[in-house]
Amino acid sequence: MGVQLTAPASYVFLSAAEAPAGAAAPSGYSAMATSCVTCHGSNGQGVDPIFPEIRHTPPDFFKAVVRAGRKDHKGDPTGMLAFDATKISDADLEAVSAWLVGLPKPTTGEGLYRSMCGNCHGPKMATGGGSPIKIQGASIANVDKFVRMGGSGTDVNDRLKYMPKYDTTLLTDAELTLIKQFIGAI
Ligand code: HEC
Ligand code: HEC
Numbered sequence: 001m002g003v004q005l006t007a008p009a010s011y012v013f014l015s016a017a018e019a020p021a022g023a024a025a026p027s028g029y030s031a032m033a034t035s036c037v038t039c040h041g042s043n044g045q046g047v048d049p050i051f052p053e054i055r056h057t058p059p060d061f062f063k064a065v066v067r068a069g070r071k072d073h074k075g076d077p078t079g080m081l082a083f084d085a086t087k088i089s090d091a092d093l094e095a096v097s098a099w100l101v102g103l104p105k106p107t108t109g110e111g112l113y114r115s116m117c118g119n120c121h122g123p124k125m126a127t128g129g130g131s132p133i134k135i136q137g138a139s140i141a142n143v144d145k146f147v148r149m150g151g152s153g154t155d156v157n158d159r160l161k162y163m164p165k166y167d168t169t170l171l172t173d174a175e176l177t178l179i180k181q182f183i184g185a186i
Contacts, residue, residue, distance in 0.1 A: 010122075010123060011046060011050070011051075011052035011053070011118075011119050011123060012046060012052060012053045012114050012115070012118040012119050012123045013045065013046040013047070013048040013049075013052075013053060013123075014045040014046060014053045014055070014114065014115070015045075016045075018045070018106065018111060018114070018115075019041075019043045019044070019045035019053065019055060019103070020043075020103075020104045021042070021043050021103075022043070022099075022102060022103040022104050023099060023102065023103075025037065025042070025043075025096075025099060026092065026095040026096055026099050027092070028088050028089075028092030028093065028095055028096045029096045029099065031088070031092075033083075033086075033087040033088065034083055034087055034088045036054075036096065039051040039080070040052070040053070040054050041053070043055070043103060044100045044103065052119045053114075053115065053119070054100060055100050055103050055115050056100065056101055056103070056105060056115050056116055056170065056171075057097070057100060057101070057116075057164075058164040058165065058166055058167075058170055059094075059097045059098075059101065059170075060164070061156060061164035062097045062100070063093055063094075063097060064156040065080075065156055065157075066082075066083050066088065066093060067082060067083065067084065067093075068082055068156055068157050069081050069082030069083075069157070070157060070159075071157055101170065105175075108178065108182075109178035109179050109180075109181050109182030109183075110182050112171070112175050112178055112179050112182075113179050113182050113183065116166065116171060116179075117135070117179065119159075120133070120159055120163070121133060121134075121135050122134075133160075135183055135185075136183055136184060137183070137184045137185065137186060138183065138185050139185065139186060140180055140185045140186065143176070143179075143180055143183075143185050144176070146163055147165070147166050147171065147176060148165060148166065148167070149165055150163055150164055150165030151163030
């Protein structure tokens with residue numbers, strides 16, 4: 001954690017009602033070597049003002065971020081440090097990822113947007129955020145394409161360029177429809 005923490009006002013932090021508890025967190029989530037819980041909250045809801053919610057994150061992207069670290073934070077000079085296999089084993093990382101994906105999902109377009117898209121496209125609406133790429137009013141075809149296939153960037157560390165893909169086990173077509181309605185896709 002860096003010393004100078006300026007609030008970016010650009011990530012999603014979920015309230016207790018928006019992020020209800022599910023199964024108990026696996027041990028890797030709170031182990032001394034990783035302490036995800038300190039920065040991301042007891043249920044992955046994020047800790048205002050600087051540590052984003054991480055619920056329902058696509059597993060491949062999730063694991064790559066933890067292994068690579070996250071260095072593009074605007075307010076925290078060090079961002080998130082990388083955790084290698086000596087700090088969290090593949091099995092423990094898998095368990096943490098599965099737990100976060102399995103936590104209760106929001107049932108509204110807004111909630112789904114906030115949990116899955118908001119860290120990058122704007123915490124409340126698709127008008128800004130860590131990677132302020134506007135998707136308000138995007139075409140339905142473009143939403144389907146980017147969500148199901150991901151973006152063209154390859155560096156998971158670069159929030160401005162990298163968009164992960166979401167398969168139907170993570171985000172069903174019906175849930176994606178709710179998100180499209182929320183962002184006014186046409
Ligand atoms: C010292 C604080 C700290 C710890 C400990 C920490 N993180 Fe992070 N994490 C951050 C910060 C800060 C960011 C946002 C960085 C950025 O701007 O991209 C972040 C981002 C993330 C992201 C990307 C979220 C997104 O929307 O892009 C994931 C996933 C993540 N962390 C998972 C974890 C996991 C799993 C652990 C435990 C193994 C963990 N973090 C431990 C500070 C921390
Ligand atoms: C980790 C950051 C991140 C997350 C999370 C994310 N996106 Fe993106 N998104 C991006 C980036 C970066 C681009 C530009 C990618 C490119 O051009 O290859 C993008 C592009 C898009 C585009 C195309 C915009 C256009 O018209 O050019 C759409 C639509 C989109 N995202 C929708 C979504 C939706 C819906 C979600 C949630 C289900 C989501 N994104 C989650 C980072 C993200």
